[in-house]
């Protein structure tokens with residue numbers, strides 16, 4: 203079998219707000235076609251026009267090649283060999299950023315092709331279901347422009363998630379910092395009150411995670427607040443510091459009363475090795491598309507397992523990435539939760555319409571998918587409907 207074409211689809215919601223904090227407004231979906239008539243689907247979470255350029259823009263020399271030129275004509279079954287070749291052929295332009303993200307979308311699609319070709323779900327090709335069920339956590343979405351409404355909406359989301367059968371949830375708590383919610387301005391003391399209110403609402407029998415989205419500039423300031431959360435039984439604290447402050451992460455891993463999680467923005471095992479060995483985080487959060495696809499995410503998962511750390515993947519795109527995340531999670535033993543927001547609960551029309559994730563959520567857990575490949579149903583009308591206007595640079 204040979205790869206005959208890579209179609210890139212840049213998608214955006216009609217009411218795109220360039221200054222909004224949610225990346226659920228855009229997407230790069232790739233369709234990889236083969237001479238056998240099988241098409242694989244992949245996506246990645248980054249600036250979609252930049253990632254598309256990594257695939258389609260002409261190459262200029264042997265270390266800055268076009269990804270299209272690397273993959274076209276090749277055997278889609280050779281996922282590791284192709285990944286390594288693409289990494290080397292883009293060493294001067296890539297190694298990270300949009301090029302690596304584009305490689306991730308293509309690699310995801312190649313695994314979809316392999317699964318479809320042999321009639322097996324992707325997790326079986328990754329080694330089989332090490333876990334028989336996966337516990338998803340609900341992403342709790344606050345609203346409002348003041349702390350009171352923000353707290354109330356989080357509390358009501360948490361109750362709704364628990365009622366829907368979720369055993370775990372992750373709450374945003376971003377009253378300040380770069381991901382500050384709308385025009386909110388809140389103090390660290392108020393953040394503690396918000397977390398306490400949600401914990402009280404869900405009771406003890408619920409795994410609660412807190413994502414503060416790069417809120418603090420240094421570990422000492424973070425510790426002043428989160429050291430007061432020890433009685434709130436927080437499963438992990440996500441991205442408390444700026445992503446490159448690895449020494450700060452190491453200090454938090456030593457001194458904070460809960461697990462520290464990070465990695466949603468990282469590309470490739472090389473960045474994760476730094477996060478694990480210098481940053482010492484307890485929980486690594488590869489996003490399958492951003493990290494470099496299944497091929498590279500599995501390498502990251504093995505690295506974390508060797509070091510006794512957990513994996514809780516990041517996933518904030520459509521059913522394509524959600525399905526990919528679930529396949530990865532079934533194939534590894536050290537993934538206690540995955541991020542899971544069912545399409546029906548999404549505020550992004552693009553996410554609601556584009557794709558069915560093919561997963562069954564029952565009694566608080568997800569069961570292994572049975573269809574070949576990723577097992578998703580892509581809505582081709584939505585692919586057309588959300589296509590961004592052609593852009594020239």
Ligand SMILES: [Mg+2]
Pocket residue numbers: 413415440441466
């Ligand atoms: Mg996050």
